[in-house]
Amino acid sequence: MTSLEKATILVVDDQLDMRILSMRILENEGYQVIVAEDGFQALSILAKQHIDLIIADVAMPNLNGYQLFERIHGNPDWANLPFIMLSGRALDSDIRYGKSLGVDDYMTKPFDPHDLVASVRGRLRRAEQLAGCLDMMQTTESTVQSPIRQHDSGDAAHHAPLTIDTKRQIVNHGGCEITLSAREYRLLLFLYNNQNRVVPLQELISCTHGMRSNSEKAGQLLRPLVRSLRRKLGYQAGENSCIRNVRGIGYQYIEYG
Numbered sequence: 001m002t003s004l005e006k007a008t009i010l011v012v013d014d015q016l017d018m019r020i021l022s023m024r025i026l027e028n029e030g031y032q033v034i035v036a037e038d039g040f041q042a043l044s045i046l047a048k049q050h051i052d053l054i055i056a057d058v059a060m061p062n063l064n065g066y067q068l069f070e071r072i073h074g075n076p077d078w079a080n081l082p083f084i085m086l087s088g089r090a091l092d093s094d095i096r097y098g099k100s101l102g103v104d105d106y107m108t109k110p111f112d113p114h115d116l117v118a119s120v121r122g123r124l125r126r127a128e129q130l131a132g133c134l135d136m137m138q139t140t141e142s143t144v145q146s147p148i149r150q151h152d153s154g155d156a157a158h159h160a161p162l163t164i165d166t167k168r169q170i171v172n173h174g175g176c177e178i179t180l181s182a183r184e185y186r187l188l189l190f191l192y193n194n195q196n197r198v199v200p201l202q203e204l205i206s207c208t209h210g211m212r213s214n215s216e217k218a219g220q221l222l223r224p225l226v227r228s229l230r231r232k233l234g235y236q237a238g239e240n241s242c243i244r245n246v247r248g249i250g251y252q253y254i255e256y257g
Contacts, residue, residue: 007052007124008032012042012068013086014060018109022055022086025113026120039063043071046078053124055116058087058098069101079211082123086111102202102214126203162233162242162255164189173233183208184229187222191243191253200250215248226251 009031011022019035026033034049036042038060045051054072058065065085072078085098090108098106104126105119163172169185171178180188190207191199205211205218208225226243235241244252 006030006032008034008050009120010034010036010042010045010051010054012036012039012054012056012060012065014038014057018057018086022116025116029117029120031120039065039068039071042068046072051081052127053082053084053120055084055086055120058085058089058094066098066101069103073102073212080127080206082127084119084123086116100214100216102212162192164192178232180229180232183225184232187225188229188253191251195253195255198246198250198252204250219248222251 009026011019011026011033012035013019013022014037019037023033023035034045034051036045039056040063042054042056043063056065056068060068063071065087069083069085072081072083082104085103085106086109087094087098087106088109089095095106095108104123107116107119164170165172166189171180171185171188187204187208190204201215201218201222202213204222205213209221213221226245230241230243233241233243242254244254246252
């Protein structure tokens with residue numbers, strides 16, 4: 001991920017005046033801007049050049065904005081690129097559909113330049129944070145290597161502090177070390193580092209699976225991971241645990257004690 005000040009942004013719009021307007025706004029903020037007239041040209045640029053964020057219109061000939069997003073989302077090399085829809089379609093149904101696909105933001109035309117800049121900054125900042133998270137949490141392919149000692153699932157284990165040795169990738173709960181899969185470790189560490197904050201499903205799935213997804217799909221992938229993690233921490237099915245589910249939004253780590 002390029003530094004926020006030097007990020008390269010790809011603007012995709014079939015209207016020349018909108019390409020020029022977006023370019024001027026973003027270049028005035030110090031960003032490098034590349035423009036494309038349609039989705040196919042955008043894909044060609046992505047294949048040749050590093051891009052940090054994409055802003056795309058919806059209604060374009062040949063390959064519209066929704067189709068472009070799905071093409072990008074389906075490519076592992078581009079799946080985590082921040083993607084902002086910038087469209088003249090202002091109906092609630094259009095906005096809901098765009099967001100359901102998993103786009104980072106959906107802005108309608110005409111737009112306030114300040115709102116566009118704020119959205120770009122926020123999405124670039126989040127992408128940088130998530131990239132750092134994935135680098136920090138890189139683990140072995142299968143499991144975190146740590147000795148296993150059995151512990152009971154009584155209340156003492158639940159209320160005992162959790163400690164995570166990030167250098168050795170060892171998790172200690174209730175005075176005992178536990179073994180976790182790589183994704184379980186990433187999930188636990190990310191939640192632990194964001195204690196008491198409800199972390200959105202899409203943010204978690206980017207950390208655990210290295211992919212972008214809508215909330216529904218992210219929830220489906222995360223639920224079995226959370227169940228397994230709770231069980232390894234000593235909690236019974238249906239029992240309150242340190243990992244709290246906020247239905248339809250995300251998960252929250254709460255330290256007991």
